[in-house]
Amino acid sequence: MSNTAWSILNYRRGLLEALARAGARVTIVAPRDAAFAPLTAMGCTCVDLALASQGTRPVEDLRTLASLFRIYRRTRPDVVFHYTIKPNIYGTLAAALARVPSVAVTTGLGYVFLHASRAARIAQGLYRLAFRFPREVWFLNPDDRDAFLSRDLLVHPGRARLLRGEGVDLARFAVRPHAPDGRFRFLLIGRLLWDKGVGEFVDAARQLKARFPEACWQLLGPVGVANPSAISRAEVDAWCAEGLIDYLGEADDVRPHIAAADCIVLPSYREGVPRTLLEAAAMGRIAIATRVPGCVEVVEDGVNGILCEARSAQRLAEAMQRVLCLPAQQRKTMEDAARRKAEREFDEQVVIGAYQRTLDQVSGKTIFLSGKQP
Template identity: 60%
Template sequence: MNASNRPLSVCLVCNTAWAIYTYRHGLIRTLVGKGATITVIAPRDRTFALLEEMGCHCIDLFVASKGTNPRDDLRTLSELYRHYRKVAPDVVFHYTIKPNIYGSVAAWLARVPSIAVTTGLGYVFIQKSHAAVVAKALYRFAFRFPREVWFLNRDDEAAFIDARLLAHPERARLLNGEGVDLDHFAFTPLPRKQNFTFILIGRLLWDKGVGEYVDAARALRARHPQARFQLLGPTGVDNPSAITLEEVRAWEHEGIVEYLGEAHDVRAHIANADCVVLPSYREGVPRTLMEASSMGRPIVATDVPGCRDVVDDCETGLLCEARNAASLAEKLEQMMAMSHDDRSAMGERGRVKVAAEFDEAAVVARYLKTLNELTGVSL
C-alpha cells in the first residue's frame, strides 16, 4: 500500500490498446498479481475485453495518430489531463509518439509523475518532412517533464541526445528492449519440409519494409517457385505508413504472398516458418524478432537501429541494407541455400542470445524497481 493506504495505481497510455496487451502482457500480469490497480488509456479496440479479463480498467482515448491538426492534439492532451485528475494514478507510463508528447505535458499539469517510453522513433527520424520537424520540437518541449525517459536501444538514445531533444539528459535510461517471455515462446525445433517458408509479422506498414519484402518475393519466386512468402498482421492501421487490405489482396492475386490475417497468438506461425523476416527502416527493439529467436528461428532483417540489437549478423541471422529489395532478396536466397543443420544452429544461437539479453523477467523487475523509487511502495 502507498501513503494513502490504497493499492498502487498505475496508468499505461498508448496510441493502441493492442500494443499494451501484446507488448506489456507480462508486466500487467505481474502488477495485477501484486495488487496494483492498472488503468489502460488508449483508443478502444478488440483488446479492451482481453485487458479487462486480465484485471485492467480501460478508458477510451481519442488519438489522431495519422493527423497533424493541432485541435485534435489539444483534444488528446485535454482528455489525458481530465483522466489523470480523475484517476489520480501514482505513476503514468506513456508509449508511442503522441502519448509521449501530450501525455507528458498532461501528467505534469495534473501533478502526476510520468515515465516516457520511446518504443521506436518511427517517422520522426525516418522521414525528412515538416511533420517530423514539428514532432522533434514537441519532443524537445514535452520531454522536460517526465521523471525518466526510457529508450529501447542505444541508437535511439544517442539520436535524442545528439538532436538535443532532452532538456535533462541525465534522466535518460536504457531499457534494452521490452523483453520476451522465454517460457511462452519456447524453443521449437526447425521443421523439415519441402516448401521453404518466410514470414513477416507485424503491423503492415511501408516503414516496416513490406514493399521491399514483396519486391524480393517477386524476384525470388521466379527462381524458387516452391518458396512461400507470408504476411501476418493488421492492415489499414492508424499510421501514416499504413498499407491497405486492397494492396495486400493485389499481391495475393499476383501470387507473390500469402496473407494470414491477424493472430493474438503468433507461435504456431513462427513454428511453421523456416525464417522470420523484418526489413524495417527503424525499430525500438522489435518484439517479432525477439519472439522468433526465442523459438529458435533464424532471421533476416535490416542493418538498422533495433534490428541489429537482436540479430548478430551471420550468427543468429542475416542483415541486409534498408530500403533495398535486391539486398534483401540476396540474403533471403542465402538463407535458403544454407543447410538445415546450419539454419538450426543459427536459430539455437538466437535463443541463447535472447535468453541472455532480452528476458522479460528482467524488464518487469526494472519496472518494479522504478515504481518503488518513485512511490516508496515495494511490490
C-alpha cells in the same frame, strides 16, 4: 497509456500479470479495441480515449490533452507510463499539469525521424517541450537515445535510461519444431507499412520465386492502418493475385505462425527493438533483418540470422537465397544461437525488474514484482 490497448496487452502481458500478483491497481488508457475485454478480465480498469493516431490536428490534440488531464486528476495514479508518440507528448504534458509523475517509453522513432516533413519537425519540437517533465525517459536501443541527445530533445539528459527492448516471455514463446511439409516459409510480421520494408520483401519474392518453387512468402499484420506509410488492402490483394505472397490477415497470437515459418524477415528502415524479432529468436527461428537501429540489437550477422542493407530488394533477395541454401546443420546451429541470445539478453523478467526499480523510486512505495534486477 498507449495508442492501442492491443499493444499494451500483447507487448506487456507479463508486466501486467506481475502487477496484478503484487496487488497493484492498474488503469489502461487507450482507444477502445478488442483488448479491453481480456485486460478487464486481468483486473485492469480500461478507460476509452479518443486519439488521432497520425498527423498534427491542433484542436483534436488539445482535446486529447484536456481529456488526459481530467483522467489523471480523477485517478491520481502513483505513476503513469506512456508509450508511442502522441501518448509520450500529450500524455506527458497532461501528467505534468495534473502533477502526476510519469515515465516516457520511446518504443521506436518511426516516421518522425525517417522523413524530413513539416509534421516531423513539429513532432520533434513537441518532444523537446514534453520531455522536460518525465521522471525518466526510456529508450529501447542506444541509437534512439543518441538521436534524441544529438538533436537536443532532452532537457534533462541524465533522465535517459536504456532498456534494450521490452523483453519476451521465454516460457510462452518456447522453441517448436518445424512444419514437416517440406515448404520453406519466409514470414514478415507487423503493420503493413512501406517503412517496414514490405515493398522490398515483395520485390525480393518476385526475384526468387521462380528459382525456389519450394519457398513461399507470407505477410501477417494489419493493412491500411492509420499511418502516412500505410499500404492499402488493394496493393496487398494485387500482390496476392500475382502469386507473390500469401496474406495471412491479423492474429492475436502469433506463435502458431512463427512455429510454421522457417525464417522471420523484417526489412525495416528503423526500429526500437522489434518485438517480432525477439519472439522469433525465443522460438528458435533464423531472422533476416536490415542493418538499422533496433534490428542490430537482436540479429547478429552469421550467428543467429543475416543482416542486409535497408531499402534494397536486391540485397534482401541475396540474404534470402543465403538462408535457402544453408546446410541443415548450419541452420540448426543458427536457430540454437537465436534461442540462447533471447535467454541471455532479452528475458522479460529483466524488464519487469527495471519497472520495479522505477516504480519504487518514483512512487516512493515498495512493490515486489518478482523480476530480475537489470
